């Protein structure tokens with residue numbers, strides 16, 4: 117769907133993209149990188165709006181250097197920054213954008229109504245945009261990217277400025293753009309974690325260079341540890357501590373509860389991580405829980421979080437540099 121080959125973009129003082137080669141397949145793809153990593157620069161090159169200094173790129177098989185117009189007919193773009201006129205309503209603005217994309221007047225009005233309903237802005241669509249909340253403005257930006265029924269949308273930081281609930285709603289909406297309409301999505305974010313739930317593929321860039329491009333499933337593959345959560349009982353007022361002791365006595369390695377912060381954040385603090393050494397580890401855990409008379413809330417294979425993949429790489433890198441030093 118998108119392919120870049122040794123793509124570079126140099127500004128006088130900074131190299132925004134540095135020989136980036138990546139293949140992006142249809143579906144929902146996250147483009148992750150810190151501020152200044154080169155995400156917006158890449159999007160502008162892919163739209164044919166800004167020329168690359170070196171290298172090549174194609175979008176839907178079209179060359180960004182020579183076929184920018186054809187690309188923009190087939191691709192929707194949601195820019196990062198606030199760019200909406202405050203004095204017109206969402207309906208007026210999105211109809212205008214649909215007309216600019218070449219839709220006839222009636223089709224533009226119909227598509228606008230459908231698209232605004234889809235992004236959850238139906239009730240407020242006749243009010244001036246200047247009075248909208250940040251979340252509503254982000255939805256208008258998304259609607260104008262979708263209104264001409266593109267094959268692909270490029271969404272630059274669509275969750276920027278949103279609170280946690282707004283972020284979740286926007287991410288769910290982005291997922292539905294693909295599942296309900298079959299439109300492929302490239303979405304940028306500086307937050308690795310939020311794309312893990314939304315994207316099929318994640319591309320990570322840093323300083324304009326590709327760090328990694330993998331399917332989300334590869335990033336989050338199962339680890340060798342088991343997350344176990346138990347209840348307390350009258351006989352064992354601290355069920356977790358009793359379980360840790362029993363499992364250690366049975367020869368299993370139990371990691372400190374503090375490592376299970378992601379589960380604690382989800383509302384359950386009593387999780388222990390047990391290293392799986394074979395199929396009988398599951399039986400050992402079950403038997404220990406039963407012998408102690410505790411309730412087993414869950415026993416599940418733990419998966420990597422994407423951020424951990426990079427933390428591990430960073431600490432290995434730091435260890436390497438201090439060894440060298």
Ligand SMILES: Nc1ncnc2c1ncn2[C@@H]1O[C@H](COP(=O)(O)OP(=O)(O)OP(=O)(O)O)[C@@H](O)[C@H]1O
Pocket residue numbers: 127128130131132149150151152153154155156157158196273306
């Ligand atoms: N027109 C420009 N002239 C000079 N430097 C630029 C220009 N556009 C971008 N840059 C620089 O290129 C680098 C990459 O910028 P870019 O906007 O692509 O990053 P980003 O990953 O999108 O970050 P952000 O999320 O903060 O926008 C930055 O160092 C930026 O300052």
